[in-house]
Amino acid sequence: MLSLYGLLDKVIQKGRLTITDAKGGVHTFGGREPGPESAIRFTTKAAEWKIFLNPELNAPEAYMDGELVVDDGSIHDLVMLFYANKRQFDRTPNQIFWDSLLRRFRRFHQNNVLSRARENAKAHYDIGEEIYRLFLDRDMQYSCAYFPEGTETIEQAQTAKKRHIAAKLNLKSGQKILDIGCGWGGMALYLAHVADVEVLGVTLSERQLKVARRRAEILGVSDRVKFELIDYREVQGKFNRVVSVGMLEHVGAPYLKPYFMTVRDRLTDDGVALIHSISTKSPPGYTGPFIRKYIFPGGYSPSLSETVAAVEPTGLWLLDCEIWRCHYGYTLQHWRERFLANREIAAEIMDERFCRMWELYLSTAERVFLQGSSNVFQLQLGRERDAVPITRDYVGAEEVRIASLESEFLERVVASAAEALDA
Template identity: 50%
Template sequence: MLLDDLLRRVVKLGSLTLIDPKGRSYHYGEPANDSTVVVRLNGALTPWRIALNPKLAVGEAFMDGRLVLERGSIYDFLETVVRNLGPQGELPFQAAQRGWEKLMRWWHQFNPEAAASRRVRHHYDLDGRLYDLFLDTDKQYSCAYFPTPDTTLEQAQLAKKRHIAAKLRLKPGMKVLEIGCGWGGLALYLAETCGVEVLGITLSHEQHAIAKRRAEERGLADRVTFEICDYRKLAGQFDRIVSVGMFEHVGVPHYAAYFNGVHRLLKDDGVALIHSIGRSEGPGTTPSFIRKYIFPGGYIPALSEVMPTIERSGLWTTDIEILRLHYAETLKHWRMRFLAQWDKARTLYDERFCRMWEFYLAASEVTFRHWGHMVFQAQLTKQIGTLPITRDYMLEEEQRLAGIEKPARPFAKTA
């Protein structure tokens, strides 16, 4: 069996037992013990599919019930295998497949306006009650910031907003643009805590409706507005621009348009802060499972792909921070919350969807722990002297904001 040969060559750390469709058992890695992950495969073709295209077939087999965990979870199985594959995460025979994916990379990331809108709705216009099940009370769907190991998810998401606000160096009355505003939590925080006016734009009709409602309920509709708009169509200029978790949907073919747009929309003395997932191992491709089922058109960039475009746009990169394991911890919180709410998620969709979502969260967490994914925050200006020349002001501003923040208001759950 090809899969047996591959696993025998790969799995040296950890303990894994595989039961094939005929009931035969194979063991890999360290001797079997109470923590051994036990996987049963159903369907005669399942082992072949997984061996030939693991990045798609493992997730599909789990979704369809053809890969069943008899001991441990899908996270345990993925971590056992991924820890043994190294940072590139490739099996020896996959060089040709990897080459083909790189050839198709441009097409997979081609996101003209119509495609970008359709692809965003694929993920973000799901039933809003799904996100209520696992996100924090402010419905932040991006990497949180964990100052200490015992920080709760709610505290970490608040700390993320505070961390970003400090880097923007805001002053009351400034006009702020948020590209990709989600459900509005960051925009509302900036307006309420920092006294600024915010325009949040999104391509998700579901998120737009909820964000708009939240601003009205908080009495901030006069200072925070939300629009369905592509950043390429927006006019005007802003004192500050912030974008959190949106850049992953841009695609390499559109990086020039994105940063030229930031330059065009930013005032001469303005500051922009781009918060995005990144990959530390250099340019790559989006795993086929994620591309097919979760984020069509999405791509996690390497900084080596981003920085040349920033340089050509005429923007100064005044600060870059790499958040390494913060997203792994965020995803762990999301995964555990989702599993605790499984029955409710199943009433919204079905068992297959729930397994797909669990796989997405588990695979993402493993990727941040073992496959070189991280988050970067790039601070940009047009002029060299716009900001202080040391980073002390960031910490001072975070401390100040922590002292004036209003008590958190629970997010009004989707009806």
């Protein structure tokens, strides 16, 4: 008879999983090869069948609802055990069925028309800054940080990310910059500090907009750093530079080509765009059901192949492509640890179910980058082949120059974030 335990007996090869069922029976799986260990308990018989039928959605929901309880270790240990055996899990009949079904409906899940895009943004980004302040750096950078040495703090790594992007943009005085998906304004404010430029940041989050505008006022740059509550498709005018960090994941596969067409149309003839996005080394796929339902509705991290295929019809030059492999894994590790350190506060702000959901989200995302196939790419695009120097040498030199401008500003910009968030 098919059952969850029969499936686990075949799947769990690395590490060991111990399960206490709802009647008190103990079942042990794995032990063939060394690996992570976890002990869990089911509080209902129904949880076993639900997880067997659709593990990727129903297992997280069982944990969130208290039907799956971790008795030994943490949910992170269970996630690590899952990813250690994911190759076997992906070959099971149940997962093959769900994989086929989700691929078939992925265009529906990613149908991010204007109205739906706004609702999706609110679902994640408007839950309240109090939660994000518990685990993000002080500048509220909610995207992959950059760890050149691998030993940086999250504050240092997020600054390194902004510096690296600013250097690749090769900014010049008097330029106009469009920041698509500006978040709480940190990137736009940074660019306006390291160069005499004008920046327009656009977002679909009302809460982010309020904070970003207040930060610009506090720093005295509202005359040249402006923020608007509009979709990238509604932006008009020309810009010398376009930067988009962590926004492409909200576009959806059906809209990749229109997105890059928009980027092209917004660029001046000598313009340069820097697009930073989560991606994968695997072929085009779909967003996992847990993440799509509870964390990023409408979200999808495009593969490099489908992204480049969407760029090619635009006539834009792909000036540079940089792949970041482990950086987001390190970023998420910092976020997860910081969230756990403030978990009691998070429970007071939201509730216990939310905390379980967020733990699972941060843990799963971390493992996807450190054990799975996810990565991050930065595409540098331009209308002209010589829009930037033809080697990367300028990037390092620019980073050194920009770093010399940061010291005083970094404290001011962090203070602006705290003041705006407290307002």
